Amino acid sequence: MLNQTSVTEFLLLGVTDIQELQPFLFVVFLTIYFANVSGNGAILMIAIFDPRLHSPMYFFLGNLSCLDICYSTVTLPKMLENFLSTHKAVSFSGCISQLHFFHFLGSTESMLLAVMAFDRFVAICKPLHYTVIMNHQLCTQMVVAVWITGFFHALLHSTMTSYLNFCGSNHIHHFFCDVKPLLKLACGNTELNQWLLNTVTGTIAMGPFFLTLLSYFYIIAYLFFKTHSCSMLHKALSTCASHIMVVILFYVPVLLTYVRPTSESSMDQDRIIAIMYSVVTPVLNPLIYTLRNKEVKGALGRVIRRNLT
Numbered sequence: 001m002l003n004q005t006s007v008t009e010f011l012l013l014g015v016t017d018i019q020e021l022q023p024f025l026f027v028v029f030l031t032i033y034f035a036n037v038s039g040n041g042a043i044l045m046i047a048i049f050d051p052r053l054h055s056p057m058y059f060f061l062g063n064l065s066c067l068d069i070c071y072s073t074v075t076l077p078k079m080l081e082n083f084l085s086t087h088k089a090v091s092f093s094g095c096i097s098q099l100h101f102f103h104f105l106g107s108t109e110s111m112l113l114a115v116m117a118f119d120r121f122v123a124i125c126k127p128l129h130y131t132v133i134m135n136h137q138l139c140t141q142m143v144v145a146v147w148i149t150g151f152f153h154a155l156l157h158s159t160m161t162s163y164l165n166f167c168g169s170n171h172i173h174h175f176f177c178d179v180k181p182l183l184k185l186a187c188g189n190t191e192l193n194q195w196l197l198n199t200v201t202g203t204i205a206m207g208p209f210f211l212t213l214l215s216y217f218y219i220i221a222y223l224f225f226k227t228h229s230c231s232m233l234h235k236a237l238s239t240c241a242s243h244i245m246v247v248i249l250f251y252v253p254v255l256l257t258y259v260r261p262t263s264e265s266s267m268d269q270d271r272i273i274a275i276m277y278s279v280v281t282p283v284l285n286p287l288i289y290t291l292r293n294k295e296v297k298g299a300l301g302r303v304i305r306r307n308l309t
């Protein structure tokens with residue numbers, strides 16, 4: 001990724017410039033990161049090692065937990081370091097790498113959530129054919145496809161951004177390197193980069209989102225016309241409640257950040273929204289699935305009892 005820039009490093013201005021808050025925020029975000037790694041790590045382990053959870057639903061859930069751990073790891077360790085450091089610099093290559101992995105993992109998660117919605121659609125609307133349709137080969141192919149698609153989507157942004165000319169300020173008004181803050185610092189024409197951000201990232205975000213909505217539309221329509229019972233509809237949808245909550249927590253802040261025009265968003269708003277989807281949402285996902293899912297709670301209970309005996 002060669003570039004025509006005179007800037008060799010960027011300075012991340014972080015969440016706030018109030019020095020007195022830095023130690024407190026360090027403790028808060030360190031606790032959140034520890035909870036994220038512990039919670040998602042526990043779900044990932046039981047999805048791998050508990051034979052009772054070797055099903056498509058928990059195969060996808062394990063991938064989601066892995067993504068959430070990596071997703072936060074891209075931004076949080078550097079943020080924690082900057083809370084305690086006076087020199088909040090990141091090299092040019094380090095900045096581009098962070099941008100790449102952030103978009104790689106984020107876009108992969110958005111597509112994985114759509115795959116999980118499809119899994120729920122097949123489980124509810126095609127229960128007799130579920131094991132045939134959602135076989136191991138198809139599940140593996142879908143997961144590999146979303147990981148590869150996410151990687152090349154991010155590679156597009158990281159490559160295009162690395163070729164921009166940065167000849168002025170190197171102060172990024174954010175706590176990590178992202179496309180929008182970097183475009184604000186670039187010299188010259190950034191229309192192509194902005195178009196790619198709005199079109200490609202918008203498609204990656206909105207496409208899986210609408211497929212997820214479509215899956216739940218078919219689920220609701222199928223149950224309503226088949227059962228004519230609100231209680232049956234409620235019971236079936238309760239099995240999807242965890243996934244619906246995760247989808248809402250993930251997509252709402254992402255759509256607010258990347259789909260709306262740049263001119264309508266402020267730096268402070270983008271930072272707050274970014275904290276929601278890159279820090280808060282990953283730590284809430286294991287709580288949502290463990291609190292509402294009896295099988296996951298049962299598996300965690302078996303692991304705890306096994307370790308105590």
